[in-house]
Amino acid sequence: xxxxxxxxxxxxxxxxxxxxxxxxxxxxxxxxxxxxxxxxxxxxxxxxxxxxxxxxxxxxxxxxxxxxxxxxxxxxxxxxxxxxxxxxxxxxxxxxxxxxxxxxxxxxxxxxxxxxxxxxxxxxxxxxxxxxxxxxxxxxxxxxxxxxxxxxxxxxxxxxxxxxxxxxxxxxxxxxxxxxxxxxxxxxxxxxxxxxxxxxxxxxxxxxxxxxxxxxxxxxxxxxxxxxxxxxxxxxxxxxxxxxxxxx
Amino acid sequence: xxxxxxxxxxxxxxxxxxxxxxxxxxxxxxxxxxxxxxxxxxxxxxxxxxxxxxxxxxxxxxxxxxxxxxxxxxxxxxxxxxxxxxxxxxxxxxxxxxxxxxxxxxxxxxxxxxxxxxxxxxxxxxxxxxxxxxxxxxxxxxxxxxxxxxxxxxxxxxxxxxxxxxxxxxxxxxxxxxxxxxxxxxxxxxxxxxxxxxxxxxxxxxxxxxxxxxxxxxxxxxxxxxxxxxxxxxxxxxxxxxxxxxxx
DNA sequence: TTTAATTTGTTCAAAAATAATCAAATTCAA
DNA sequence: TTGAATTTGATTATTTTTGAACAAATTAAA
Numbered sequence: 263x264x265x266x267x268x269x270x271x272x273x274x275x276x277x278x279x280x281x282x283x284x285x286x287x288x289x290x291x292x293x294x295x296x297x298x299x300x301x302x303x304x305x306x307x308x309x310x311x312x313x314x315x316x317x318x319x320x321x322x323x324x325x326x327x328x329x330x331x332x333x334x335x336x337x338x339x340x341x342x343x344x345x346x347x348x349x350x351x352x353x354x355x356x357x358x359x360x361x362x363x364x365x366x367x368x369x370x371x372x373x374x375x376x377x378x379x380x381x382x383x384x385x386x387x388x389x390x391x392x393x394x395x396x397x398x399x400x401x402x403x404x405x406x407x408x409x410x411x412x413x414x415x416x417x418x419x420x421x422x423x424x425x426x427x428x429x430x431x432x433x434x435x436x437x438x439x440x441x442x443x444x445x446x447x448x449x450x451x452x453x454x455x456x457x458x459x460x461x462x463x464x465x466x467x468x469x470x471x472x473x474x475x476x477x478x479x480x481x482x483x484x485x486x487x488x489x490x491x492x493x494x495x496x497x498x499x500x501x502x503x504x505x506x507x508x509x510x
Numbered sequence: 511x512x513x514x515x516x517x518x519x520x521x522x523x524x525x526x527x528x529x530x531x532x533x534x535x536x537x538x539x540x541x542x543x544x545x546x547x548x549x550x551x552x553x554x555x556x557x558x559x560x561x562x563x564x565x566x567x568x569x570x571x572x573x574x575x576x577x578x579x580x581x582x583x584x585x586x587x588x589x590x591x592x593x594x595x596x597x598x599x600x601x602x603x604x605x606x607x608x609x610x611x612x613x614x615x616x617x618x619x620x621x622x623x624x625x626x627x628x629x630x631x632x633x634x635x636x637x638x639x640x641x642x643x644x645x646x647x648x649x650x651x652x653x654x655x656x657x658x659x660x661x662x663x664x665x666x667x668x669x670x671x672x673x674x675x676x677x678x679x680x681x682x683x684x685x686x687x688x689x690x691x692x693x694x695x696x697x698x699x700x701x702x703x704x705x706x707x708x709x710x711x712x713x714x715x716x717x718x719x720x721x722x723x724x725x726x727x728x729x730x731x732x733x734x735x736x737x738x739x740x741x742x743x744x745x746x747x748x749x750x751x752x753x754x755x756x757x758x
Numbered sequence: 759t760t761t762a763a764t765t766t767g768t769t770c771a772a773a774a775a776t777a778a779t780c781a782a783a784t785t786c787a788a
Numbered sequence: 789t790t791g792a793a794t795t796t797g798a799t800t801a802t803t804t805t806t807g808a809a810c811a812a813a814t815t816a817a818a
Contacts, residue, residue, distance in 0.1 A: 264562050264563050264564045264565065264805085265562070265563065265805080266529070266560070266562040266563075266567050266572070267529055267562075267567075270571065284765080293806085293807095294806070294807050294808085295765095295807095296766095296767095296806080296807060296808080297805085297806060297807070299765085299766070299767090300805090300806085315764085315765060315766085315814065315815065316764075316765060316766095316815090385633070385636070388633070388653060392653070392655040393655060397652070398652070398653040398655075399650070399651065399652050399653065399664075400648060400650050400651065400652075400653050400660050401650045402647070402648050402649045402650020402651065402660070402664075402665070402668045403647065403648065403650065404645070404646070404647050404648075405636060405640070405646035405647060405648050407640040407641060407646075410640075412648050412650070416647075416650075416668070416671065417650070420650045420664070420668070423664065512785095512795085513795075532775080532776095541796080541797090542796070542797050542798085543775090543797095544776090544777095544796080544797065544798080545795085545796060545797070547775085547776070547777090548795090548796085563774085563775065563776085563804065563805070564774075564775060564776095564805095
């Protein structure tokens with residue numbers, strides 16, 4: 263067995279086990295310990311692992327925040343239906359705002375092969391799209407670890423510099439009386455997104471329709487379309503107000 | 511059997527096995543080893559396989575390291591020493607710029623318990639500090655996946671809105687003639703950081719001292735201190751220019 | 759803290775693979 | 789067929805890889 267082959271096997275083992283031990287690797291690959299040590303040193307020089315005493319550890323790349331993943335896993339089928347419909351609205355060349363909602367996040371998987379620009383305040387979105395055809399623009403400002411996103415006045419100013427063809431946003435509630443958010447920060451950035459995009463899409467699963475929580479921050483005029491799996495009567499009011507309703 | 515025929519068979523075998531061995535191929539195709547070696551070299555020149563000692567591998571089997579991670583694991587002890595010294599300079603209440611260099615990234619682990627604000631264009635820094643006492647501000651702008659960081663005019667403008675007490679930066683080279691970078695984007699953002707911070711620290715392992723690469727983008731006046739493990743004579747020039755040199 | 763065990767780097771030698779050189783065999787065109 | 793060009797194989801010197809031995813450094817234990 264040559265170095266390249268060993269290298270491959272070592273990395274494979276490291277990937278499954280998380281950490282490895284010189285002695286055991288030497289035994290498994292039937293090479294001497296000194297050889298394995300040399301291999302590990304070389305791999306460490308190439309940045310493929312961390313060398314430890316007696317072995318090596320995997321370099322943990324960017325970690326996906328669990329909290330976010332958990333929330334994102336709720337109501338998956340409905341969200342995916344909504345996102346598929348949303349993705350159909352996006353075409354090559356579009357400049358797209360995406361906010362930090364969990365539904366919007368699921369949109370990522372459907373747009374990886376589109377030649378578009380995405381401007382977002384959500385780190386999970388960045389993480390999801392970083393190795394795709396999508397060109398990314400991160401909105402700057404104060405970072406909130408819980409939301410995994412950027413908010414605040416600097417973020418709003420950042421958005422004001424750009425003009426997008428479409429914005430895909432989430433809200434905490436929407437009714438005939440307008441749009442609702444759980445915090446001022448979220449309300450502000452949603453307003454900023456909507457103001458700077460030609461067309462604004464709200465991605466809402468059924469739980470959001472007709473819901474009025476904490477802070478009313480805008481009217482239905484702000485948005486161009488709602489994409490939802492809901493069949494609520496409330497949707498009729500939206501249509502009356504000139505909001506396009508896409509039922510999935 | 512002629513070369514074209516052998517070439518075909520070699521590639522076929524490589525495709526099924528993933529890697530091949532000069533001796534065995536020579537035996538199977540009843541040609542001498544030197545002939546097979548020549549074949550392999552030619553195929554490698556054409557980019558059809560990856561030549562190894564004793565054989566060859568399929569191109570797609572060769573592991574390509576991620577650039578950021580790659581650099582992060584190099585010269586770890588020196589970087590940690592430098593970062594420990596750098597962390598000593600940081601005190602509660604500080605506003606700190608951190609750029610996207612691999613040395614600066616290692617500084618994270620030493621400052622997690624400090625009550626400071628960190629303003630950064632580096633996503634790995636954000637990930638590292640997101641569950642710490644540090645309050646984070648992300649610099650907005652166009653995201654570069656390879657560097658895992660934000661650069662560009664928007665980023666520079668973002669920085670201009672803030673004033674930091676300290677900046678911890680990396681460069682690709684520093685000599686008595688000034689500071690050197692590998693790209694204009696990096697040069698610009700480094701300049702922006704330095705301009706907006708009261709004191710600028712350069713974290714440089716020995717490989718950077720005296721090195722003059724690609725683009726000279728600033729003079730020694732821009733920086734207040736260099737923290738390094740180098741013992742180069744070049745450091746004397748830095749002191750003469752009023753740069754504080756911290757040797758670790 | 760001191761001591762023992764383990765791990766590591768260094769040096770050297772053996773083994774394997776390779777490149778370089780040249781001669782023999784093969785191919786191809788005239 | 790002849791002869792030039794190309795391909796192939798053999799030989800030898802060089803390079804690379806590997807492993808062993810031992811001193812230095814690091815870690816764990818007492």
